[in-house]
Amino acid sequence: MTFRCAVGTDAFAVRTVLQSLASAPPLADLAPDRRITAELVLAEALNNVAEHAYGGRDGQLSVTVRLTAAGLSCRIVDSGLAMPATGLPPGHLPALAGTALGDLPEGGFGWHLIRTLTTELSYAREDGQNRLSFLIPV
Amino acid sequence: MQMQTRTWPTVLSIEVMEDRIDAASAIQFKERMRDLTQTGEPRVVLDLGNVRFLDSSGLGAIVAVKKLLGPDRLLELSSLTPAVEKVFRLTRMDSIFTIHPTHAAALAHDATT
Numbered sequence: 001m002t003f004r005c006a007v008g009t010d011a012f013a014v015r016t017v018l019q020s021l022a023s024a025p026p027l028a029d030l031a032p033d034r035r036i037t038a039e040l041v042l043a044e045a046l047n048n049v050a051e052h053a054y055g056g057r058d059g060q061l062s063v064t065v066r067l068t069a070a071g072l073s074c075r076i077v078d079s080g081l082a083m084p085a086t087g088l089p090p091g092h093l094p095a096l097a098g099t100a101l102g103d104l105p106e107g108g109f110g111w112h113l114i115r116t117l118t119t120e121l122s123y124a125r126e127d128g129q130n131r132l133s134f135l136i137p138v
Numbered sequence: 139m140q141m142q143t144r145t146w147p148t149v150l151s152i153e154v155m156e157d158r159i160d161a162a163s164a165i166q167f168k169e170r171m172r173d174l175t176q177t178g179e180p181r182v183v184l185d186l187g188n189v190r191f192l193d194s195s196g197l198g199a200i201v202a203v204k205k206l207l208g209p210d211r212l213l214e215l216s217s218l219t220p221a222v223e224k225v226f227r228l229t230r231m232d233s234i235f236t237i238h239p240t241h242a243a244a245l246a247h248d249a250t251t
Binding site for chain 2: 040096
């Protein structure tokens with residue numbers, strides 16, 4: 001199942017495609033905990049495309065989800081800016097212990113969630129497109 | 139963004155009436171919370187029982203509200219649904235917030251002990 005959407009200056013387009021994804025097979029057929037995981041990981045990945053690859057400008061993306069014996073196979077393609085040459089962000093969780101209130105992190109969780117909840121994470125830049133794929137084990 | 143508030147002498151309780159706090163609504167959530175908490179009660183209990191989806195932007199907004207309240211006021215959470223609980227646990231933010239199983243438990247909790 002492939003979903004296409006146009007993203008822009010706000011995140012409502014991403015919300016709409018996520019709601020479409022979550023309410024139709026294969027996501028809708030997953031056990032509740034797996035569906036929650038899938039929706040969360042896809043949200044983080046799609047918001048990254050809108051905020052970073054397109055930097056809040058208008059652009060197109062597509063999401064393909066397919067249920068296999070191993071899990072939910074996901075692929076996101078966009079034509080925004082490439083990831084840095086160093087590759088996908090490491091997603092280290094910001095330190096919390098002993099952190100002063102004013103220094104608590106308000107971001108930097110997205111790649112941690114993606115890396116924690118997926119396997120077979122891969123990224124390629126081909127033909128001017130970003131191609132991110134991962135598996136959410138079931 | 140719809141929020142419902144109730145006030146007690148030392149507690150302000152705020153129930154989020156939306157089913158998601160996500161990248162699309164995080165800024166609005168933070169602004170509404172800033173407005174609603176101007177009344178100054180020392181404890182703010184945020185009831186997330188209706189929220190069935192929270193992403194990292196929504197989480198960041200909740201952390202931002204805790205910071206806005208400053209060191210002398212508490213932001214506590216109640217009634218986390220499984221999807222919301224998962225985000226707090228995976229980011230270890232569950233170690234930063236007092237989290238009550240239900241709103242009633244939050245109100246019964248005496249923060250001074």
